[in-house]
Amino acid sequence: MKSFEQGKQIIKNTIQFLPNGPGVYKMLDDKKVIIYVGKAKNLPNRINSYISSSYLPIRTERMISNTKNLEFISTQNEAEALLLEANLIKKNQPRYNILLKDDKSFPYIQLTKSHKFPQLTKFRGKQNKNDIFFGPFASSGAAGWAIKTLQKVFLLRVCDDSIFHNRKRPCILYQIKRCSAPCTNEISEEDYNKLVMDSISFLNGKSALIQKKLSKEMEVESKKFNYEKAATIRDRIKALTQIQSSQQINKNNFNNADLIVLFQKNNITCIEVFFYRSKQNWGNQAFFPKHDKDDDIDDIFYSFLIQFYENKIPPEEIILSEKIKDLALIKAALEKKYNKKINIKTAQNNNETLSIKLAIKNAQLALDKKLLENKNNDHFLSLINKEFDLGFNPTLIEVYDNSHIQGLNAVGSFVVFGKNGFIKRKYRKFNIAKTNINPGDDYGMLKEVLSRRFAKIKSNNDDEIPDLIIIDGGKGHYNVARKILDELGYFNLNMIAIAKSERRNQGDETFYHNKKEIKINNNVLLFFLQRLRDEAHRFAIFSHRAKRKNTFTQSALDNIEGIGKTRKKMLLNHFGSVKLIESASIEDMKKINGISDFVASKIYNFFNKNNLVSKK
Known part of the structure; x- marks a missing residue:
């Protein structure tokens, strides 16, 4: 009760400094973490309601008890305050706000009109003004399926610019009638852009018009005895009918x-x-x-x-x-x-x-499906408690794994599981330092990841401490992890290690807990623990591949002064690889729009400096 009265006093002391008018206020706890964000048409009136109301919900009382500071931002109008409130809530995820969890950007279909042969591709993120976007789609799978079907109907390319500029002959998509192969001039720019315009019309809801147009084209080609071309158009009509059916295009749908x-x-x-x-x-x-x-x-x-x-x-x-x-x-x-x-x-x-x-x-x-999953999760967590004699049902589990190829691009990571399933926003990855660990040293990587993870929790108290951690590894991994946790003071933190065997596909995993070697006979629990381990493995591999891909995108071009992202992209799009750029002449480079004589000479001299030195 004392902290509640203190919180009310902090709010009361702040009111005198609030400007009359709309704005946003932030309540902060003793660690300066934002615990609530609200907006107001009139800041003093809204803030005063927290201390003048005779009845407050228990949740609001708890919030006021935890409030140690109050900050405010004045806005021009209430609409602006509403937008700022939403932005701050999504950014800070305050404890006492209603939160939209697992929000994400939805996929769109993008037509790259900035290219003379536009590419059809899936897109997430901030849209530009040069290209055309259609969406949003509810899932990546839905957008991907729509793109594949649009390929059948409109034969638009899906390859990126680098592949497009370096094709010498049509790829298999041309052979199976999914692309018109503009890369090798199998179609003129004019005819290709007709396909682009038709696809835009279709995505804008003019499917009946497109179908009628294709039917006329098929009839014309048949009369000319161009049966092969007529058959291709017939296949496009079938694909169009398929997408119309699957997308439920009808007069009762909303525009x-x-x-x-x-x-x-x-x-x-x-x-x-x-x-x-x-x-x-x-x-x-x-x-x-x-x-x-x-x-x-x-x-x-x-x-x-x-x-x-x-x-x-x-x-x-x-x-x-x-x-x-x-x-x-x-x-x-x-x-x-x-x-x-x-x-x-x-x-x-x-x-x-x-x-x-x-x-x-x-x-x-x-x-109903969500409630059933939660019920099943409670059951799984109780099975872990029973099998490993934890004395409680865990509510927050972190599962650790590493990924690398012969020590290169090493990444450590963990995934998080709670009562409601996997909590993807809490997943974390760690780039492993090259200098401290020998390549391929799994114990060293595990030691670094756990040290960084739990040292951060101990020093900042930023994250919730898990009540169980699971390590993908054997007895040696368990001993290393236990030692690290004990050194950091987490003596009572429960830990399980999962060791794979040669017969792991038959469920022959060995588990280590409290210096005991355990075999699990309960297939339901075994499957659940395998699912946790597999998700950790999937995320570790995904993180490793992302790092490896980023490494591959770096090249010798990054070491040439004056060659920025735009010129690098132009050179790679034109030549296809750094190796071909190395062997290119100055005249070849000058053919690229935006590469001057000076820049071409600089690139040529960079790659040929050894030859120049030997000639001297």
Whole structure:
């Protein structure tokens, strides 16, 4: 109670410094960590409500008790405050805010109009003004599938510029009629751009027009006895019909809209988002925002919307299953941010009502699946407790693994598992120092990773301490890890090592715990532990490959003064490899637009300096 009164006093002392008007306030704990972010139409009035209200929810009382400082940012209007609040919440993930977990950028289809033969590719991230983007798609798989089908219909290239500029003959995609092979001039620039325009028309919802056009072309070619060409067009029509069917293109679909519904059960909320673009259903995604059991549906939906669209361009229309507070404010904020008209509403006709009902059914199924997974996870965690005699059901597990090739590009990493499954935002990777460890020294790598990980926890208290760690390795790995943890003071931290055997595919793993060698006969538990180990292994390999790829993209060109990213890309696109650049003449380099006589001479002299010295 004393800390609650202290928190109220800190808030009271701050009110006198607050400007009248809209803004954002941040509550910080004793470690200067932001624990809550809020916005206000009038800062003093909103902050005063925390100390003048006769009743506060228990969660709010806990928040005030933990508040040791209060900071504020004044804004020009409430809409600006709303956008800033969403940005700060997503960036800092405050403990007492409603949080949109596992949010990510959705994939788009990109047409690189900046190239004379545009490439069809999948894209995430910040969009540029030169290219054309279609989306979002609900998943990477959905976008990838759409690209493959578009290849069949419009024969657009998917290869990157480097491969495109160095082809001497068509690749297999041309042979199986998935590409028109502009790389080797199998199609003219004019005809290729007709295919590009047709694909744009299709993605903009003009599928019937494209199908009619292709039918006429097939008929013309048949009359000319060009049966092979007519058959190719026929295959394209079939592919077009397939994508129309799978994407559920029909007159009842929404033109450009996001359909967003909410379903709640057992104090867990599922929010399902359906994406419609150009009357095409581009999939749906379920979200499970983190919130307190006392938060009402109105607050949850409101917080979700502004956080969801904080980094995603909204369509012209957003249709909701619930009417929530301050829709006009959200609308004004999004219109200001994205400079476009947006209509946010609830269902207003039979088609919209029916679509909302179907979407809610999907949300219910997704939530039921989530609850079943959580129940299974609780069961798995209790099995670990029973098998290894931990004395408690673990709630946070970290699983460690290393990856390297003969000591090169060594990476250590860990994945995290909790009651709700794998927590991917807590995954971490560590680049292993070359100087301290001999190549291929697994014990040395494990020692470095654990030392860095737990030394950081001990010094900063930034992360939650796991109650169980699992090591991918045998008795030696267990002993090394145990020694490190003991040296850092984590004597009571439980640890398990999983040792593979030659018959590991038959479930013959050996487990080490508290100096005991254990064989597990429970197949359910064995499968679960293998799944944890395999996820750690997958993430370690992924991190290693990313590092190795980054190493490969570095080249001798990086050592030439005046050769930046743009010129490096131009040279590699033209020649295809550093090796070919090394053997190129000055005249060959000068043929590239943007490479002057001086730059060409500098590159040539760099690669041929040994020859020049020997000639002298």
